Amino acid sequence: MSVKKYIFIVQVTRQLSIDILNRFVDEGAEIELVTGIVESNYAPLHPQIKVTTFNKYDNTSTFKRMFTWLVFTVLSFFYVLFNNRNKELIIITTPPFIIFLGSFFYRLRKQKYHLIIWDLYPDVLVNFGVLKKTSWVLKRWVKLNEKCFGAAENIFTLGEHLSDAILKYSGKIPVIIPNWVNTDFVKPVDKSTNSFAIKHGLTNKLVVMYSGNLGLTHDIESIIETADYLRGNEEIHFVIIGEGAKKTKIEQLVKDKKLNNVLMLTYQDKEVLPYSLSCADIGVVTLSQGAEMISVPSKTYYTLAAGSVILALASNQSELGLLIEKHNCGKVFEVPQKELVGEFIQELLKNKEKLISYKENARKASYNFTPENAKSYYDYIYDKSI
Secondary structure, eight states: OOOEEEEOOSEEEEEHHHHHHHHHHHHTTEEEESSEEEEEEEEOTTTTTTEOOOOOOOSHHHHHHHHHHHHHHHHHHHHHTTTOTEEEEEEEEEGGGGGHHHHOOOOHHHHOEEEEEOTTTTTHHTTTTTTTTTTTTHHHHHHHHHHHHHOOOOEESSHHHHHHHHHHHOSSSOOOOOOOOOTTTSSSOOOOOOOOHHHTTOOEEEEEEEEOOOOOTSSOOHHHHHHHHHOOOEEEEEEEEOOSTHHHHHHHHHHTTTTTEEEEEEEOOOTHHHHHHTTTTEEEEETTTTTTSSSTTHHHHHHHTTTTTEEESSOOTHHHHHHHHHTTTTEESSOOOOHHHHHHHHHHHHHHHHHHHHHHHHHHHHTOOOOTTTHHHHHHTTTTOO
């Protein structure tokens, strides 16, 4: 049997993409990766994968975000144009309009393509008020999605809500493959031996942690308000790890309120990540209003693997909310009032049995979201029965 060849296109190649790519190579496929940056955690990119690197994604401003998206899309277009038409395309929605390369080359030369929809556009932009429902751009984007989704060999997505949203554009039923985390890389570590907890004096604290992007649409302010509400309880400490457009604002809030119970850190090295994440008794996952039904934060799975209670600022009916309800591993706050969130945190401080139960349930739930999920992409694209 001849070797199957693929061109995999995504501007930011993180561990999920790496797991998918490595699985293809392990099964004997030939892969070319077109990307802006490769960022691994527990497993590096397979050395047999040919990597072509274009510009990085820059999210420090709206202009830079759009500009870097556009440049990467144009460069990727020419890469595919001058490449072999017999190589199938596998495209992830970063940047959002990169998927249209698939339908363009299908119409031009019947080149097969597969779509991985982890963020659904233009729905995200409409829900955040960036695009009006009456705008010409939206109407044109909808038409392009209909053509693009309809001609794809496979469409992959994360959950039922996203699948339903995609079906509005096409009669093709998406394949649902939840994201994952390596449960050997991220796992519970007792604070008494946890180097991160020891370094930052957190071994005897109930730690409430947000670790991830401090973007404009993430509700970090509610975390700070809760920290302010609980400032008198020295047994509880808040840790915020990450970078993003909101970081300066959050740092100023912490300074203005003189919050000694908040520790702010930059992104941790991958060697530190298993210890920083497992230091959290309670992991905060935010899902911005407007993204409830079309997004599942990847930090959810890391929080589960670390055996942390999930404190979700989201809709009960979101994919995240349904996951927490199913596995009984935390609580969802649709309206994150500091008093209600604070009472929940204090309840877990007092009720050790409940805290342990939530944490154990989170760890058990993580076994449903392991790197074995990456194999499903290979199986479907190869048209195998799984």
